[in-house]
Structures are given as structure tokens and as C-alpha cells.
Amino acid sequence: MSSPVQSDKGRKTGRRVTPVRTGGGLSLRLDLRAVTVGVVLLVLALAASVALIGSGDYPMTPAEVLRTLTGGGDAGQQFIVQELRLPRVLVGLLVGAAFGIAGAVFQTVSRNPLGSPDVLGFGQGASVGALVVIVYFHGGTFAVAAGSVVGGVITGLAIFLLAWKRGIHGYRFVLVGIGAAAMLYAMVLYLLTKANIVEATRATTWMTGSLSGRDWSQVWPLAAVCAVLIPLALCYGRPLRMLEMGDDAAYALGVRVDRVRVVVLLAAVVLVASATAAAGPIAFVALTAPQLARRLTRSPGPNLLPAAVMGALLLVAADWSAQRLFGADQMPVGVLTGVLGGGYLIWLLVTERRAGRI
Amino acid sequence: MSRLTAENLTLAYDQRVIAENLSVAVPDRSFTVIVGPNACGKSTLLRALSRMLKPTAGRVLLDGSVISSLPAKKVARTLGLLPQSSIAPDGITVADLVARGRYPHQGVLRQWSGEDERIVREAMESTGVGQLAERYVDELSGGQRQRVWIAMALAQQTPLLLLDEPTTYLDIQHQIDVLDLCAELHEEQGRTLVAVLHDLNHAARYASHLIAMKDGRVIAEGAPSDIVTAELVEDVFGLSCQIIDDPETGTPLVIPAARKPRAGTGAAAGARTEAATARS
16 A cells, blocks of 8 residues: 555655754754745735835835834934834734734634634624724724724624534534624624714724724734734644644644633634724735745644734735825725735635535 | 553433443553444543543543543653544645654654654654655545554554544455554554454454443453354344354454345245255
């Protein structure tokens, strides 16, 4: 059965995995391709950030942007960069990273590329929370953000409870989530009918997802959440990778399956809710970033870090493209990610169908 | 001596009780095989022994400690399990999958030592998948894939290895191949193996210790040549049969009785019965 003749057929992977070992007992496996992809994506994300800072009604060259960021430039440039555009870009990077890593966690736990927060009704849940605040309490920006966090977290817990039957199973999780999304969307529509025209406009803008007008008050809370939860999720990356092989196999290897799942999912839910609070439910970044990262690294496993960097790149690049194509702040970034991500979703459904997975 | 024992287990899924007051001891360095008809609780017992299923009452002891009270990774360094169905992650190579068996021996800092590398290579060599190391798991045949999963369990380097129906869905030549591999691991590496098998003849040929179960109870246990009798098979499986010596190995071989002709099934059946009578 393992004849040498047969072993010469088929695709060779050509992956280079380099062991790294130090005298102090530290040992790692470095997948060169994954590391390279991560670094390239990071450089691209930073380049897109510089481009995004430089674009707008007062355009700046990348050199000017870099000089201003490092403390140079005149007072006007300082104001534009530090107060107006840098926070926007930082929110974009953080929101993208949070969506990317949360999407990777959800897709790994549900063992399904469709099991990502934007398909499962988290965006709708956060929208319901935000709309309740807008329509019934006429709350300010901070109150709307808080409402969306509450809506997102409640949605997450409700989906867990409904999908929980001796642990979480992929299909159940996806199906319950899709049902929840439909019901929550009905609630969004109901809330919109209750709103006056001003509130309805504000609600719709919020639901589209946008980075325009973000300031430091959105950066700090999100940065704090990311600073805690992204490293936490990364720590669970190795046991999460074992979960891919099925609960029994992971359990046999000494992974505390249920604990790992609960911790990473809670972290992912809070990341999604916080990111949504900062920028609205920007569609499809959580769905696409992990898949694209995985295809680029060609490495099995959740690819958490590449997914985070890919998410950041996608969101900032989409925002920059929206500004280039439609003019400064004419087009919320959520419209662009919605169109591109929707196309990707169709492609994904077709290929999954062909592979016999749905 | 037994490192792995179960004492007075009550096993149940939700409210459905599968077994009550079930006790077994796995003899050290044995190749123990559990047999029994469908739904007799053999896989459930294996799940309890491997701590996948928490018993409603009773306890499973590993080296004298209640298994559920031990740290998960510590158990995973002593007791391995080959589950009935595992999912090979998309786009994973044989070497990468086998390497995952080292997980219980690794930590955040110690992720891939020279020892890990050597053990993974040995596990692949001893299961005959060394040449497939760089291939993708999803393009292998069923038999090759099962060998890879066994290699992963071997890389875990546990003195005890539990296998849940390792031959299911395999062609006959691959079934024998996997069982030969198990026998090799048992004899040459001195590991204690516990397997649930469907085929009584495979069980009788390969087991050093056989446990026959029915309705959640152990009906008989011991060396196959001591306990496999026509009465036992009739009792456990409801199958009338003859037991002969396996011409290859001398172990008991179960020959199911020929179909009894029903009254008036025609001349052909009658002729066959006549011929059989004449022969005996």
C-alpha cells in the first residue's frame, strides 16, 4: 500500500519548515512561507495606511505623511494627520485585525468557512443594539457603541445556547446563526419603521459601516480590547489547531476541548462586538480575511496572525479605494467590502457546493 | 497488573443507560480486543476508558488515579486514542499531521525539539508512511490514511493505545495490514493495545486478551483459544456456528452454520441439503 512507486505521484507540497532552536530550551517550527506572507501583508497594510492618511481633500505625498508622523511637517499637516486621519487609519487597522482574527476563530471552531460572524448574525445583533439606542434613547456616539456591544454579545450568547448540545458542532452552529441573522434583520427593519427620518438616516449610515470621522475616543477602547484579546487568542492558537481534527482526536492529544472553545469564542465575540461598535458592522472582512490568508500561506491551521494582518490590510485598502474611486468620504467603506465580499461569498458557496461540503 | 482499569461503571448518553456495574481490567502489555454485537456498549466502554465519556457512576483508573482528575496533557502522554472518525485538516501533509501527535509533549516555548523530529520520523517509518511524508493527506487511499493516523498516535509515544474500530471502511487487505501493524506494535514495542473490532475472526486471530460483551455486560474474557466456543458465539451474537482451528495461526476460527433450508424451498435447496448430509 505504501509502495515507493505511488509515493512519487501526486502534488508535492514544497513547503519549507525550518526548526529554530536555542540553547535555553526554546524550540519553534517556522513555516517560511507563512512568515513571509505575514511580513508582506503587514508591509502592505502599513503602506495602504500611509496612502490612506495622504488621501482626502488635502492630499499629502507618502513622504510628507511619514515626515509628519515622525514629528515633522507644519502645524496644519500635524493637525490633519494626528487629529483627523491617523485615528481613522488606526481604527481601520484595529477593526480589520479584530474581524480577521475573530473570523478565523469562528471558522475553525465551526469547521466551516461560512461559520463567520458576518454570516451568523453578529452584525445584525449589534445593529439591533445600536438601533434601539438611536431610536428609543436618542443616544450619542458612545451610547450607540455601547448598545452595539451589548447587542453583539447577547447575540453571541444566544447562538451559543441554542447551538450547544454536548459541545458546539459546526453545522448546528452555522444553521442557528443563519436563523438568528434572519430574525435579527427583521428586528432591524421593525426598528427602522419606528424611527423618524433623521434617526433612520443615522441608523442606516451606522449599519453600513464606515471609518469616516473616527477620532481618538474610538481608538483607545478598541486598542485596549485588542491588546488583551488578540494575544489571548494567539495563545490558544495551538490547541485550536488540534480542534480541527475533530473533538475526539483533540481530546486524545490532551486538549481541553470545551474550555478552549469557550475561551476563544468569547474572545472572538468581544472582539467582533468592540470592532463593530467602533466602525459599524463592516461586512465580509471576517469571512474573507481568514480564507485569503490561508490560501496565501498554504498552511493548515487557523492561521490567526496572518488572518488578523489580512483583515487590517483589507479594511484599510478598501477604505483607500473607496476614497480614490468616489471621492473623500463619499462612500462608506462598508459598501465596498459588501460588494467585494458578496462576490466572494458566491464564489465560496459554488466551490463548497462542488466540493460536496454543503 | 493493570495500569488501566474500570470499576463498576454506569455509562449513559443523556438518559439512555448503555451499561451498568461494568468492570474491566486491561492486562499490561496485552493486545486486548473488545467484541460484541452492535449496540452492546463496546465503543462506549472504550470511550469511557479513554475519558471521552464521563461515567455516571463508577470510575476509570489510570495508574491508580481517577483518570478524570488527572491533567489532560499528562493523560495524553500515557494513553493514546485513535478515534473512529477524525478529520484531516485541508491541505495538511502527512509529516505535519503526524507531528501533531507530539502536542502533549510540547509547551509554548518547547514547540519543536530535536527529539520531536526524531520521534515523528520513527513513527512514520514504523507505519510505513515515511515515503509519503511530503504528500497531502487528502490524496491518500483509505488504508494509507489510517496508517497516517496510527503514526500520529504513535508519535504521541503512549505506553497504552486505544483504537476504536480501526479497520472500519477499509478493504480486506488494508484491514489485515492495519491489524498486522497493531500486532507489531504490541509485540515489538511492548505497547498495551485495546481495540474495538467488528470481526470476530480478526479478534480471535490478533487478540492476546479478548473481552466479549453483550447488552452492556462482559460475558467472557480471556485468551481467545480459551473462551471462543460455539456456545459463546451463540450466546453473544445469536449465531450458530462451528469453531475450527485457523489453518494459518491455530487460533479459533468461527464458521457460521449454513443456511437452513425452509420447508418447500424447492428442489435445488433439497439437493444441497442431501449433498451436505452425504458429506458428513
